[in-house]
Amino acid sequence: MTLRTATIGAFAAAGLVGGAAAADEIKVGLMFTLSGPAAVLGEQGRDGFLLAVEQLDGQLGGLDAKIIVIDDEQQPDLAASRARELVEREDVDFVVGPIFSNILQAIHGPITGSGKFLISSNAGTSNYAGAECHPNFFVTSYQNDQNHEVMGAYAEREGFASVFLLAPNYQAGRDSLAGFKRHFTGEIVSETYTPLGQLDFSAELAQIAAFQPEAVFAFMPGGMGVNLVRQYQQAGLGDLPFLSAFTVDESTLPAQQEAALGMLAGANWAPDFDYERSREFVAAYEERFGSIPGTYAMQAFDAAMLIDAAVRAVDGDLSDADALREALRSADFDSLRREFTFGHNHYPIQDFYLTEAVQREDGKFHTSIVERIFDDYQDTYADDCEME
Amino acid sequence: MTNLLILQLLNGVQLGILLFLVAAGLTLIFGIMDFINIAHGVLYMVGAYLMATFVVITGNFWLALPVAMAAALLFGLLLEYTIFRRLYERSHLDQVLATFGLVMIVTEGVRMIWGSTPLSVPIPALLSGSIPLLGIIQYPVYRLAIIGTGLVVALGLYLVINHTRTGMLLRAGASNRPMVSALGVNVGQLFAFVFAFGAMLAAFAGAIVAPVLSVDSGMGASVLILTFVVIVIGGIGSIKGAFVAAILVGVVDTLGRSFGPILLQMVMDPSAASQTGRTLAPMLIYILMAVVLAVRPAGLFGGRPA
Amino acid sequence: MSDAAARRPRRSGLGLPTRHMVAGALFVLLAALPFIATAIGDPFLVVVFTRILVFAIAALSLDLILGYGALVSFGHAAYIGLGAYCVGILSRHGVTDLGVHLAAAIGLSAIFATVTGAIALRTRGVYFIMITLAFGQMAYFFFVSFAAYGGDDGMSLAQRSTVFGSDLLRDSTTLFYLTLAILVGFYVVASALVGSRFGRVISGTRENALRMQAIGFRPFRYQLVAFVIAGCMAAVAGVLLANQAMFVSPAYMSWHRSGELIVMVILGGIGTLIGGVVGAFVVLLLEEWLAVFTTHWRMGLGIVLILVVFFSPGGVSGLVQRLFGGNR
Numbered sequence A: 001m002t003l004r005t006a007t008i009g010a011f012a013a014a015g016l017v018g019g020a021a022a023a024d025e026i027k028v029g030l031m032f033t034l035s036g037p038a039a040v041l042g043e044q045g046r047d048g049f050l051l052a053v054e055q056l057d058g059q060l061g062g063l064d065a066k067i068i069v070i071d072d073e074q075q076p077d078l079a080a081s082r083a084r085e086l087v088e089r090e091d092v093d094f095v096v097g098p099i100f101s102n103i104l105q106a107i108h109g110p111i112t113g114s115g116k117f118l119i120s121s122n123a124g125t126s127n128y129a130g131a132e133c134h135p136n137f138f139v140t141s142y143q144n145d146q147n148h149e150v151m152g153a154y155a156e157r158e159g160f161a162s163v164f165l166l167a168p169n170y171q172a173g174r175d176s177l178a179g180f181k182r183h184f185t186g187e188i189v190s191e192t193y194t195p196l197g198q199l200d201f202s203a204e205l206a207q208i209a210a211f212q213p214e215a216v217f218a219f220m221p222g223g224m225g226v227n228l229v230r231q232y233q234q235a236g237l238g239d240l241p242f243l244s245a246f247t248v249d250e251s252t253l254p255a256q257q258e259a260a261l262g263m264l265a266g267a268n269w270a271p272d273f274d275y276e277r278s279r280e281f282v283a284a285y286e287e288r289f290g291s292i293p294g295t296y297a298m299q300a301f302d303a304a305m306l307i308d309a310a311v312r313a314v315d316g317d318l319s320d321a322d323a324l325r326e327a328l329r330s331a332d333f334d335s336l337r338r339e340f341t342f343g344h345n346h347y348p349i350q351d352f353y354l355t356e357a358v359q360r361e362d363g364k365f366h367t368s369i370v371e372r373i374f375d376d377y378q379d380t381y382a383d384d385c386e387m388e
Numbered sequence B: 001m002t003n004l005l006i007l008q009l010l011n012g013v014q015l016g017i018l019l020f021l022v023a024a025g026l027t028l029i030f031g032i033m034d035f036i037n038i039a040h041g042v043l044y045m046v047g048a049y050l051m052a053t054f055v056v057i058t059g060n061f062w063l064a065l066p067v068a069m070a071a072a073l074l075f076g077l078l079l080e081y082t083i084f085r086r087l088y089e090r091s092h093l094d095q096v097l098a099t100f101g102l103v104m105i106v107t108e109g110v111r112m113i114w115g116s117t118p119l120s121v122p123i124p125a126l127l128s129g130s131i132p133l134l135g136i137i138q139y140p141v142y143r144l145a146i147i148g149t150g151l152v153v154a155l156g157l158y159l160v161i162n163h164t165r166t167g168m169l170l171r172a173g174a175s176n177r178p179m180v181s182a183l184g185v186n187v188g189q190l191f192a193f194v195f196a197f198g199a200m201l202a203a204f205a206g207a208i209v210a211p212v213l214s215v216d217s218g219m220g221a222s223v224l225i226l227t228f229v230v231i232v233i234g235g236i237g238s239i240k241g242a243f244v245a246a247i248l249v250g251v252v253d254t255l256g257r258s259f260g261p262i263l264l265q266m267v268m269d270p271s272a273a274s275q276t277g278r279t280l281a282p283m284l285i286y287i288l289m290a291v292v293l294a295v296r297p298a299g300l301f302g303g304r305p306a
Numbered sequence C: 001m002s003d004a005a006a007r008r009p010r011r012s013g014l015g016l017p018t019r020h021m022v023a024g025a026l027f028v029l030l031a032a033l034p035f036i037a038t039a040i041g042d043p044f045l046v047v048v049f050t051r052i053l054v055f056a057i058a059a060l061s062l063d064l065i066l067g068y069g070a071l072v073s074f075g076h077a078a079y080i081g082l083g084a085y086c087v088g089i090l091s092r093h094g095v096t097d098l099g100v101h102l103a104a105a106i107g108l109s110a111i112f113a114t115v116t117g118a119i120a121l122r123t124r125g126v127y128f129i130m131i132t133l134a135f136g137q138m139a140y141f142f143f144v145s146f147a148a149y150g151g152d153d154g155m156s157l158a159q160r161s162t163v164f165g166s167d168l169l170r171d172s173t174t175l176f177y178l179t180l181a182i183l184v185g186f187y188v189v190a191s192a193l194v195g196s197r198f199g200r201v202i203s204g205t206r207e208n209a210l211r212m213q214a215i216g217f218r219p220f221r222y223q224l225v226a227f228v229i230a231g232c233m234a235a236v237a238g239v240l241l242a243n244q245a246m247f248v249s250p251a252y253m254s255w256h257r258s259g260e261l262i263v264m265v266i267l268g269g270i271g272t273l274i275g276g277v278v279g280a281f282v283v284l285l286l287e288e289w290l291a292v293f294t295t296h297w298r299m300g301l302g303i304v305l306i307l308v309v310f311f312s313p314g315g316v317s318g319l320v321q322r323l324f325g326g327n328r
Helices: A038-054 A076-089 A101-113 A146-158 A171-183 A203-210 A224-232 A253-260 A276-289 A297-311 A322-328 B004-031 B040-058 B063-084 B092-114 B141-163 B165-175 B177-182 B187-209 B221-235 B239-264 B270-295 C016-039 C045-069 C077-092 C096-119 C124-146 C172-195 C198-206 C207-213 C219-245 C255-268 C276-294 C297-311 C315-324
Strands: A025-032 A062-073 A094-096 A117-120 A137-139 A162-168 A187-193 A214-220 A241-243 A266-268 A349-357 A365-377 B130-131 B138-140
Touching: A025 A038, A025 A076, A025 A297, A038 A062, A038 A276, A038 A297, A038 A365, A062 A076, A062 A187, A076 A094, A076 A101, A076 B239, A076 C219, A094 A241, A094 A297, A101 A117, A101 C219, A117 A297, A117 A322, A117 B187, A137 A365, A146 A171, A146 A214, A146 A241, A146 A266, A146 C219, A162 A171, A162 A203, A162 B270, A171 C207, A187 A203, A187 A349, A203 A224, A203 B004, A203 B239, A203 C124, A214 A224, A224 A241, A224 A253, A253 A276, A253 A349, A266 A365, A276 A297, A297 C219, B004 B040, B004 B141, B004 B165, B004 B221, B004 B239, B040 B063, B040 B187, B040 B221, B040 C016, B040 C219, B063 B187, B063 B221, B092 C297, B130 B141, B141 B165, B165 B177, B165 B187, B165 C045, B165 C096, B177 B187, B221 B239, B221 C124, B239 B270, B239 C297, B270 C096, B270 C124, C016 C045, C016 C276, C045 C077, C045 C172, C045 C198, C045 C219, C045 C255, C045 C276, C077 C124, C077 C219, C077 C255, C096 C219, C124 C172, C172 C198, C172 C219, C198 C207, C198 C219, C207 C219, C255 C276, C255 C297, C255 C315, C276 C297, C276 C315, C297 C315
Parallel strands: A025 A062, A025 A094, A094 A117, A117 A137, A162 A187, A162 A214, A214 A241, A241 A266
Antiparallel strands: A266 A349, A349 A365, B130 B138
16 A cells, blocks of 8 residues: 555656765655545645745755655545655654644644654644644644634725625634724624535525625635625626625636625735736746636645745754744745744734636736735734744 | 525526426436436536637637537437436446546546646627616516527427327336337437537536636536436436426526525524524525435436435 | 346356455565565555555445345445544544544444434335435535634644544554454454344345245344444544544535445445455556556556446456455
């Protein structure tokens, strides 16, 4: 039972001939959801990371990079088992991933407990930002609530008197609405939770029409978001401001298309972010994979660059975990977001933006930055983290 | 409140109609051929993907629909010829195993051909927009069209089954299969016809729902379970049962989601009501099925326990 | 031959002695696994196989009712989840003893199985499949909404269950042997059960319920007891799964998992007990092995399933029988 030592051909490290000592090599396990309906998000993460390694000539921090790609199949028990496989059998130095919060909860213990580093390029749950923060756990994305907080703050500033909230009935959905309400003081006409995976939103849309709120805030990731946005337009609600997070993004826009135009979202980046390095990344990703990268790809790319910079800072000496951790904490890399630092809980301190779905001249859809909402924003759980 | 109720009823009926289109084929295949087809849901998915493809190729919804249906029919016949035909005489469990395998193959095949990103189909101009209904509340024309189409199909099925020779054979086959073959009917041909027709109905449901729902590789699995719920509540083999059960499931699911918490607020405080409501909402159709089966172990219109 | 008889599921023709020999050989091989793993320099195999053994236990318990009673439960994963949540919830409140976890899991699942089984057993065939699915889904959605214990995110365990206050199970090999011992124990118990008068009533009811009633048995009670026993065994598997993954999630009880268990049992060969075990090994090892080559591994597994049905009636056990000409 050899494991997926799928050092993907085109990306394979320029192998050193002869008895290259293991010390000249850095092993990174990528754990993303790569099968099933949610695979599109995991594929972005994987491709973003591999693109970075490719641009670094198959190296990370000057060491030949051996990348092991693992599919967590969105099954927490399998993910936990494969995470242990990565650290115990493959002896990787870093694990990067996953997309989903429940997978993060399952793999966090096995990886950090073994003394390896786990770098989450997407999921950022509140427990690991606060009381359960861990020295070997870093997040290059955000704390899960933050994109929702952006929209709450925006709704507050715009002075919407009443907002209708909509989210799937699971942990992330409940966190999302809690995040929105953190900065919004207006009236919440309804907090509606739908069963996870619900495809038809006619019941909820009828309620929205009946309540006549001044705006709608929704968190409906993946296929649910595609359905909601299209049905929202079809129900004739197009004039009602639609605020969202993880609902209108580069993974759903190819299917939402015109229906999403003008819809607003909270994000820490968008493909048209005004920064030279970011533009280069978007162009390279599009050329390589044929689609516009979303934040999932951007955050994984940054995770690779973070590792690269940290390993370089310790001169490739992976044996000194403390020095490596310090190097990671300094986050001394050129982020696609221009400014990026870690808080003491190893979650990012970064800017957040209001984005809008737009169509490019070549017909493709993407999110576009409208304005900055938060400056150097840190999550609200950091105070509970006792890490220095 | 009354307006909302009527609107939600319409929504429930529309969901029910879709479920009926998928369930009709499944209950016929099950009732007449005594065949458990786990792969019925993937035909629905394939219908949607074919529609998405042909809309792009032809650029016209009305042209794409018949082409997609023809392709789905061919696909159904291909499956019947290569796989299902070998399974008719096997046990239910073998059928489950083989068609489960088929689900995996087709689902992965779809991902390999069309990728993981969801696709979509635009609503045809003729049916776009909403019409005012009951004062301020709007209702999408396309959804009304789905309801209308479903009712026409249901009526057509009713006429075929109750007033034609084929229908007579189908009814006879559903209640006593050995007798039909003893009467000299070519059962093989009848089976192929039923299967291909059922496949096309499921694909049709997938195709007409494509403008409303996202087209992705998970859509087959989600509809499959609901469809089985429908045919079991209705009673296996009964088209009438499938229709009644489909509408019932659609309406209960839709109304439960929107009015459940409101009703619960009458007996408990609001926060507990909303918590209980959202715990119960997704369970409602399963509770409905459990209650129906506890009272009528062969479903509402089921003649014999399968 | 009547139509019904021709379409009856092919039971493996493996004779009892042969079957026990196959099982014995498999168990001995498994007992040697930690040594083999160390010898070939891959101790991690122990962790992988512990997870497989857990699902083998669950599949064995399902075969007890599916294979012998023709009770195709499509909600069997719910019991795995119940067992796992007993570990998660009790541990959260400071009760970490394995004995308490097992007792709670068995007690809770016995209650759940008695109540749902009493209703479900009023139905037959596909109606039974669907009503068990309904109860499984209710359990699933209950835990998805159960925010106090993580809801959909699940809950991670700080440590494994303790045995009389000691953390014996920290060691992967110990957990492996505990799991293997439980599997062997359940196999022995289940074999004794199906060979007993009780088991013959269950199989007799599968063949002809009316006849059993006519000769004075009340099949319902026997079937209910079998249903409860199978549920309790699956709950024990759940306790072990929570310990193996150190994580508890509603995902353990989704209908996909119940479907996978059914596939394992049919693939391995129904009504053989060891078939479920073999099926679990085949499915999970194929998954691991095919995933090495492609993320589209599900297509490979699907092809294998169809080929087995086409060319090997009776599943893997049937194949073994034809290859080695097992005595009937």
